[in-house]
Amino acid sequence: MRFCLTESRLKNQPDNKILKATRVAFYLALAFTFFVILIGMEMFDITVVGAGPVGLYAGFYAGMKGLSVHILDVAEAIGGQPMAIYPEKKIYDIAGVPEISGGELAENLQAQLRRVPHTLSLGQKVEKIEQRADGNFLLKTSAAEFLSRSVLLTTGNGLITPRKIGVDGEDAAHDSGRLSYNVSVLEEYREKTVVILGGGDSALDWALMLEPIAKEVHVVHRRDKFRAHAKTVADVAESSVNLHTPFTVSALTESGLSLQKVKSDERLELSADKVLVSYGSITSVLDVMDALDVTRNNKIPVSQEMASNISGIFAAGDVVEYREAPRVKVPLISVGFGEAVTAVSAIARQIDFGHKLTSGHSSTLFEKEEGK
Numbered sequence: 001m002r003f004c005l006t007e008s009r010l011k012n013q014p015d016n017k018i019l020k021a022t023r024v025a026f027y028l029a030l031a032f033t034f035f036v037i038l039i040g041m042e043m044f045d046i047t048v049v050g051a052g053p054v055g056l057y058a059g060f061y062a063g064m065k066g067l068s069v070h071i072l073d074v075a076e077a078i079g080g081q082p083m084a085i086y087p088e089k090k091i092y093d094i095a096g097v098p099e100i101s102g103g104e105l106a107e108n109l110q111a112q113l114r115r116v117p118h119t120l121s122l123g124q125k126v127e128k129i130e131q132r133a134d135g136n137f138l139l140k141t142s143a144a145e146f147l148s149r150s151v152l153l154t155t156g157n158g159l160i161t162p163r164k165i166g167v168d169g170e171d172a173a174h175d176s177g178r179l180s181y182n183v184s185v186l187e188e189y190r191e192k193t194v195v196i197l198g199g200g201d202s203a204l205d206w207a208l209m210l211e212p213i214a215k216e217v218h219v220v221h222r223r224d225k226f227r228a229h230a231k232t233v234a235d236v237a238e239s240s241v242n243l244h245t246p247f248t249v250s251a252l253t254e255s256g257l258s259l260q261k262v263k264s265d266e267r268l269e270l271s272a273d274k275v276l277v278s279y280g281s282i283t284s285v286l287d288v289m290d291a292l293d294v295t296r297n298n299k300i301p302v303s304q305e306m307a308s309n310i311s312g313i314f315a316a317g318d319v320v321e322y323r324e325a326p327r328v329k330v331p332l333i334s335v336g337f338g339e340a341v342t343a344v345s346a347i348a349r350q351i352d353f354g355h356k357l358t359s360g361h362s363s364t365l366f367e368k369e370e371g372k
């Protein structure tokens, strides 16, 4: 009624044209607002949470199958652990790729992903996932909300936060560039005395990688025995890398580090231009949905099809644990790639997307597209 009155009054106004234009602008603004709301709540066929190697590859594979894909990551850059922790370290165990750095792998995966339509939202932590009455999912991130018919969790070890030494001056040394938690630029270590802290694969891999370019490489570990692969330990033992075990760090000094021998009064001062801390990363708790089964180790138990206990939510990569025997899970990129394919194929089989999916081998699909 009010609307009609406004309408009739308008007709009697002298500067009708201005009012008409105002009215048109008002309706356009209204239509635009509805459009924005609709776009903001676009329904994706699959939302992949985590743009690490497994999530990126899953996104590509889902796009190739004809699914509409949304990939979300809390980080500002794609690539997960290889990009965040070891962009310069070489990876030698991906099938068909004899040698590639973590950074190059991330770039290649993104180039592959670009072959298919997809939406990538970075800098957004997925905080909650709710299943609606119609079976679809509402994902609430730190910045927005999104709808999806299915969800693939590829969150790896969660938010990548390096474990610190916990000594005074650590943050200041990190800010000044003297102390790092990963090797981002190899050249920064050229002709430097480097002290690596840690006894796992990463610590020893870095020791071998830096040995040819650094002036000296030292590894400090709190146990006599290293946790790395036997071959890596043997390679380090044969190299010029200096090993100090069992020692812990008691302080960072002006010129390097003060070390304390475990269960002994013996102390050791080491000079260092660069300190590389390789104590692993802190696993954040995956707490996105109350009903989702998550183990005490923060892993999602999955079926052979990579399905979680919630219908429509799947998981792949480092975040999973196998529900059925044999439950041995190898946390490697190549394994995660296979799991991504298994998960996306199961999603394509199980969920009714209301539209046709593509089938066939990649060669046939992309050749068709490229008109070969």
Ligand SMILES: Cc1cc2nc3c(=O)[nH]c(=O)nc-3n(C[C@H](O)[C@H](O)[C@H](O)COP(=O)(O)OP(=O)(O)OC[C@H]3O[C@@H](n4cnc5c(N)ncnc54)[C@H](O)[C@@H]3O)c2cc1C
Pocket: 049, 050, 051, 052, 053, 054, 055, 072, 073, 074, 075, 078, 079, 080, 081, 082, 085, 086, 090, 091, 092, 093, 124, 125, 126, 127, 154, 155, 156, 157, 158, 159, 160, 201, 202, 316, 317, 318, 319, 331, 332, 333, 334, 336
């Ligand atoms: C030093 C080191 C060396 C390694 N070397 C090798 C090697 O030589 N070969 C090999 O195969 N493997 C290697 N690995 C293991 C390999 O990196 C992992 O297996 C692989 O990264 C797992 O991939 P992913 O995609 O499952 O998880 P990740 O790489 O961990 O990626 C998970 C992504 O999810 C995001 N995320 C997490 N939680 C959320 C959330 N709530 N919301 C939004 N985003 C979220 C994270 O930011 C991250 O980007 C190495 C690992 C390390 C640490």
